[in-house]
Structures are given as structure tokens and as C-alpha cells.
Amino acid sequence: MTADLNISSQTPDNHQPDLTQNQPDQASEQNTQSWRAIQTFMKRKTHMGKKAEAGFRAEYADFFVQPDLATVQAMDIEGITDLRQLFAHPENPLTLEIGFGMGTSLVEMGKAAPERNFVGIEVHEAGLGNCAFLAGEQGLTNLKLISGDAISLMKQLPADHIDTVQLYFPDPWQKKRHYKRRFVSPERMAVVERVLKQDGVFHAATDWEHYAHWMIEVLDSLPGFVNAVGQTADGIGEFLPRPDFRPLTKFEKRGINEGRAIFDVMYRKR
Numbered sequence: 583m584t585a586d587l588n589i590s591s592q593t594p595d596n597h598q599p600d601l602t603q604n605q606p607d608q609a610s611e612q613n614t615q616s617w618r619a620i621q622t623f624m625k626r627k628t629h630m631g632k633k634a635e636a637g638f639r640a641e642y643a644d645f646f647v648q649p650d651l652a653t654v655q656a657m658d659i660e661g662i663t664d665l666r667q668l669f670a671h672p673e674n675p676l677t678l679e680i681g682f683g684m685g686t687s688l689v690e691m692g693k694a695a696p697e698r699n700f701v702g703i704e705v706h707e708a709g710l711g712n713c714a715f716l717a718g719e720q721g722l723t724n725l726k727l728i729s730g731d732a733i734s735l736m737k738q739l740p741a742d743h744i745d746t747v748q749l750y751f752p753d754p755w756q757k758k759r760h761y762k763r764r765f766v767s768p769e770r771m772a773v774v775e776r777v778l779k780q781d782g783v784f785h786a787a788t789d790w791e792h793y794a795h796w797m798i799e800v801l802d803s804l805p806g807f808v809n810a811v812g813q814t815a816d817g818i819g820e821f822l823p824r825p826d827f828r829p830l831t832k833f834e835k836r837g838i839n840e841g842r843a844i845f846d847v848m849y850r851k852r
């Protein structure tokens with residue numbers, strides 16, 4: 583492992599990631615409710631490219647779990663309570679990718695592993711269309727797409743349902759006042775833990791060093807997870823060397839071009 587796990591020397595503001603920034607304020611019911619409304623994404627209105635537009639044509643409809651464009655646009659996930667049954671082979675290992683962006687790497691993974699089923703969830707409409715188009719070009723039969731918030735979706739799935747949850751280059755929410763929007767938090771990871779099968783994997787990657795150490799600290803603090811690589815002598819979870827099976831993503835490329843290091847984090851459900 584190359585990472586120096588002394589968090590305090592690595593954080594931009596030279597302090598330990600303060601996980602209490604991430605806790606719901608339990609002082610009042612009102613505060614608890616406002617915590618619940620905090621989202622990990624900012625819905626962007628972006629230009630729909632030609633491929634993204636094409637991806638919403640009828641010939642790609644099979645890639646979408648939701649029945650029509652209005653439901654996709656509304657990010658309406660009502661009634662999606664089982665991901666396995668979306669596939670011809672529900673017994674195959676199931677991967678859920680949260681925030682697949684434009685979908686290039688998800689489609690590549692789907693193509694490379696036809697023995698697995700993949701579900702991607704995004705809130706970014708152009709990404710959903712683009713991913714459906716790319717999946718159609720590759721003729722994938724093991725990929726389904728959902729428009730909506732991954733946390734809400736996972737809350738309505740059965741426990742012990744998914745083999746792998748992957749989160750590649752999540753929004754880093756770098757300002758301290760935004761840390762509570764980070765996807766990796768004790769509360770959100772408890773939601774992930776519930777839907778993972780025993781020995782199921784949570785795999786994240788980030789190009790933001792502070793967030794990388796934050797992820798390790800959050801996941802080390804949860805007794806339901808064990809670091810898949812091992813621990814340092816100080817009992818801190820290790821980073822995973824970049825695995826070959828994870829294709830380069832758009833945001834990873836951007837991070838590398840801007841001179842940032844890449845960190846992979848992998849934990850198993852006990």
C-alpha cells in the first residue's frame with residue numbers, strides 16, 4: 583500500500599475528517615427531517631447529445647426499468663422493489679452502480695462480464711440516455727437502468743439482495759459545510775450494508791484524497807464491514823491497488839489530467 587494513512591497530515595485543512603459533520607442533528611424532529619432531505623447529487627440540466635437523445639428512442643426502452651419518459655424524468659422509483667427479477671437469469675451475481683455518469687465504463691463492465699447482471703442508477707438524464715444508447719450498440723442483455731436517487735431505491739429493496747455496490751468518482755463535496763452530502767457517510771453506508779449479501783462488496787474510487795481517507799474512516803467505523811485488503815499496523819483499512827476490472831471513467835480521466843492520485847476502496851459485508 584502506498585498511501586500514508588496519517589489522515590491529519592493529508593487532509594487539505596490539516597485536520598481529521600470530522601465525521602460528526604455528517605451526523606443528523608437529533609436535537610429536534612424538525613432537524614431530523616431536514617437531514618433526511620439532504621441529497622448527494624445536484625440535478626444538472628445539461629445538453630442532450632445525439633447519442634443521449636437516441637437512447638430514449640423506443641428501440642432502447644428495454645434498458646430502462648421505468649415504463650416511460652415521464653417516469654424517468656420524474657425519477658419515480660415507486661414499485662421497484664426487486665432488481666434480480668429484472669433479468670432473465672436472476673440467479674446471476676448482481677452489481678448495482680450508483681452514479682454511472684455517461685455510462686461508458688458501466689457498459690464496458692457489462693460487456694466484459696456477461697455472467698453478471700448490472701443495474702445502473704443515475705439522476706442525470708443525458709447520462710441515462712447515453713448509457714442506454716451505448717448498451718444498445720453493444721447488444722447487452724445484462725444491463726438495466728434506473729432514473730432516481732440510489733438511497734431511496736436501496737431503502738425499498740430487500741435485505742441481502744446485491745453482490746456488489748459500486749460507486750466510482752462520487753461528487754466529492756469538498757467544502758466542509760457540504761460534507762453531509764457525501765455519499766459515503768455512516769447513515770448511507772448502513773443502507774448499502776443492508777442490501778448487500780453476506781460477503782458482498784462495496785467498491786468505491788475517488789480522486790479526492792480527503793474523501794478517500796474519509797471513506798476509510800467511515801467504513802472502518804462500521805462493524806458490519808471489513809476491509810477487503812487488510813489493515814495497517816494501526817488498524818486502519820488499506821486502499822486497494824487499482825483493479826484491472828474497473829475501466830477508466832470520465833471523472834477519473836479528469837482527475838488524472840489535473841494531477842490527482844486515484845484511490846480505490848473495497849469493503850466486504852461481514
Ligand SMILES: C[S@@+](CC[C@H](N)C(=O)[O-])C[C@H]1O[C@@H](n2cnc3c(N)ncnc32)[C@H](O)[C@@H]1O
Pocket residue numbers: 622623624680681682683684703704705706709730731732733750751752753765831832833834
Ligand atoms: C462526479 S459524477 C461521476 C460519474 C461517473 N461515475 C464517472 O466516474 O465518470 C457523480 C455522479 O453521481 C450521480 N449521483 C450522485 N448521487 C446520486 C444518487 N444518490 N443516486 C444516483 N446518482 C447519484 C450524479 O448525478 C453524477 O452523475
